[in-house]
Amino acid sequence: MSRLCSLLLLLICWLTSCHPAVGDSTPKSQRETVTSLLRTLLRSVKVGDFNPNPNVHIALRLARDHNLETEELLLMQLKEASVRKVLNSENFSSGLVALYTLAVKASCNDPINVTANGTTIDLIGILQEKLTQEIKHIEATGFPLSNYYQVSLDMLALCVMNSHVSPCSVRILTRAVDEEQFTHGSEFSVDTGSVAALALRCVKQAGTIQNTVNIEDALRKVLTQILEHVKDDGLIGNLYSTGEAMQVDNLTLPETSTTLAPVTSAVPIRVEYNIEDGVNHTFSDAVNVTVPRGSRLIQVLEETQRLYPVRFSFDVTMTLWGPSLTIVRGLSSSNQDRTYWQLLNGSRPLDQGIGDYRPQNGEHIFARLTHY
Incomplete structure (x- = not known):
């Protein structure tokens, strides 16, 4: 599955005032491609799926056209999986909790009261605790339990839902920008920088942090790093990071043909x-x-x-x-x-x-x- 998680970031402009459906501004020349992708997403939803994909649910909620039966099935699976992961202490990283939280909210459900099989959990509370654990691990070791992409996603999810984001976690993230911690191998990670920028901008606009000087400095630096990775073909970093980076810099890609070249598979x-x-x-x-x-x-x-x-x-x-x-x-x-x-x-x-x-x-x- 391609990195559909970049789609979830589009939720920040409408999530807090949840709508039953999302409009579509896709150019006519690309709608056939989008419709084909939508069909692929719908086919990926299977009855009895033990580990449903929250990214798929978010993408379906962002589409112009909806299959409400499939979306309801996937939402039920997400609730059941989140409750099971918590009760059975399964692997439930902070970034995955953030994705589940956003997916539940995307269907106008309350992430604080997620009920399945007679048990109710609070995904917001769990996410806050997960982020606290990430911050403590960074303070003790110098790096997160997971990675800075997930830490940034945690902060962004909490911020867009008007939940508390501690000054300590903001300070940790701005320090990571200053120390250039957003790397994959030896390269700057555009997708991590993009999500971090969105999280910091959300916190700044929320007005809950008194001293925003460090946030503004971090934003300027990470935006400069992102812009340094714009390529001649319009991609920013790579194919997967482009969607996230476009939402930080308000960039648009040049319109291109969606016709695929024929493939001779026998050769x-x-x-x-x-x-x-x-x-x-x-x-x-x-x-x-x-x-x-x-x-x-x-x-x-x-x-x-x-x-x-x-x-x-x-x-x-x-x-x-x-x-x-x-x-x-x-x-x-x-x-x-x-x-x-x-x-x-x-x-x-x-x-x-x-x-x-x-x-x-x-x-x-x-x-x-x-x-x-």
């Missing part, structure tokens, strides 16, 4: 796939594989594993945005050690995940265990 391509332990330096290996043109990166990994089951074994974790590479040759990424499997085309980090990226003939793809 094979050759891809070099490399794996490296860039942290412990225990292995470095490479192999050339042949796959049909148009194959996604995960299909390249599957082919290498088929040919070499041990050397190129891998595993993925399903996330809200699709499969994420987490284990290569038995070596797992670790939040505790702050490591992840970075994907690159040569020396250039990929702007899509293994479920979306389509390598071209002759590319050199790297999976490298890296610190963040």
Whole structure:
């Protein structure tokens, strides 16, 4: 699933005065594409889904056209999943709580009273506690329990719902801007900076923080960093971060054709796939594989594993945005050690995940265990 979470940020202009439906300002030339995406989102909602996607619900609520039956089913699943995660102490990171909170609010329901299977939970209270834990972890270790994207999203969600955002958390976020903590690998993270800017601007406009000088300085700095990543083709950072960044700078993309070039899937391509332990330096290996043109990166990994089951074994974790590479040759990424499997085309980090990226003939793809 592509990074639909950028859509949720559009809620800030109408969320506090909830509307049953949202208007549509999509240019006529792009409506066919939007309608196709909407159908894809609707088909992704399945009866009995154990882990529903709050981003999908938010996107459906933002659409011009609505399938109320499907939206009601997804809302029920989100309520049931949130209650289950709390009762069973399942993984429920702060950013995910923020997404669930916004999704419930998007249907004009009260996130303070979320009821499912006879149990009621307070998502706002849980989110405030999660953010407090993030701030305490930053103060103790210098980095969040999750990451600054989620911390920023937590603050933004609380702010747009007129809930308390502590001066301490604002100070932590402005300090992170000042110390240039919004990085992914060695690169500035446009999506993190964009959400942080939206959160800081919301807090500033709310008027609950007396000294706004640091907020204004942080906003100027992060906006400058975002603008430095505007590319000639109109993208800001990459495909996924552009939607979020546009909402900070009020930018619009040039209108482009939505006609897709034909793909000849029968034609094979050759891809070099490399794996490296860039942290412990225990292995470095490479192999050339042949796959049909148009194959996604995960299909390249599957082919290498088929040919070499041990050397190129891998595993993925399903996330809200699709499969994420987490284990290569038995070596797992670790939040505790702050490591992840970075994907690159040569020396250039990929702007899509293994479920979306389509390598071209002759590319050199790297999976490298890296610190963040």
